[in-house]
Amino acid sequence: GESVGLHLPTLSVQEGDNSIINCAYSNSASDYFIWYKQESGKGPQFIIDIRSNMDKRQGQRVTVLLNKTVKHLSLQIAATQPGDSAVYFCAEKGAGGTSYGKLTFGQGTILTVHP
Amino acid sequence: NAGVMQNPRHLVRRRGQEARLRCSPMKGHSHVYWYRQLPEEGLKFMVYLQKENIIDESGMPKERFSAEFPKEGPSILRIQQVVRGDSAAYFCASSPPGHGTDTQYFGPGTRLTVL
Numbered sequence: 196g197e198s199v200g201l202h203l204p205t206l207s208v209q210e211g212d213n214s215i216i217n218c219a220y221s222n223s224a225s226d227y228f229i230w231y232k233q234e235s236g237k238g239p240q241f242i243i244d245i246r247s248n249m250d251k252r253q254g255q256r257v258t259v260l261l262n263k264t265v266k267h268l269s270l271q272i273a274a275t276q277p278g279d280s281a282v283y284f285c286a287e288k289g290a291g292g293t294s295y296g297k298l299t300f301g302q303g304t305i306l307t308v309h310p
Numbered sequence: 311n312a313g314v315m316q317n318p319r320h321l322v323r324r325r326g327q328e329a330r331l332r333c334s335p336m337k338g339h340s341h342v343y344w345y346r347q348l349p350e351e352g353l354k355f356m357v358y359l360q361k362e363n364i365i366d367e368s369g370m371p372k373e374r375f376s377a378e379f380p381k382e383g384p385s386i387l388r389i390q391q392v393v394r395g396d397s398a399a400y401f402c403a404s405s406p407p408g409h410g411t412d413t414q415y416f417g418p419g420t421r422l423t424v425l
Contacts, residue, residue: 231416
């Protein structure tokens with residue numbers, strides 16, 4: 196069945212370091228991927244997205260890389276700050292049919308940034 | 311520019327009671343999605359609605375759960391005869407009209423506790 200999973204459930208970094216959060220997906224038909232940040236007691240906050248026709252996309256301090264060959268997604272955060280501490284989820288969306296509209300989420304990675 | 315709004319933020323019900331969760335999408339958005347999140351887990355898709363239409367309810371339990379998005383007013387997720395296993399955070403997301411708009415923006419969630 197479809198699944199999106201994360202290799203590392205927790206990640207601890209020092210302030211100023213770069214962080215890399217990884218995600219594996221199993222549905223080769225997925226054509227859209229999103230990273231969300233969720234702080235305690237809040238809803239998921241959109242960070243960055245990427246379509247399957249791209250390998251890389253950059254935002255402010257964040258970069259998403261997509262490797263369709265091995266069905267792997269990563270989120271890179273540059274110069275990580277204490278305010279980046281949160282749970283990070285990757286999510287994928289199918290190309291259509293019954294998958295249209297539905298996001299499938301991974302379990303999440305807890306990022307802790309130490310000052 | 312208000313984001314997705316959900317109320318109540320916290321809801322306590324006793325077993326057998328009904329729970330009604332409300333979601334007002336972002337201005338201009340006509341697509342609404344409901345997700346459920348258990349503690350320390352990712353979000354699980356429940357239902358996708360457009361105005362007066364259920365598009366995909368593949369994630370909804372077969373019994374006790376229903377959702378609507380009327381022409382006027384918020385989307386409602388209704389849980390009848392709640393059981394302790396229904397305790398979770400329920401998140402609503404919205405997206406603009408059109409097939410090319412994949413990004414879903416989430417509300418703060420409703421945390422349901424069943425005693």
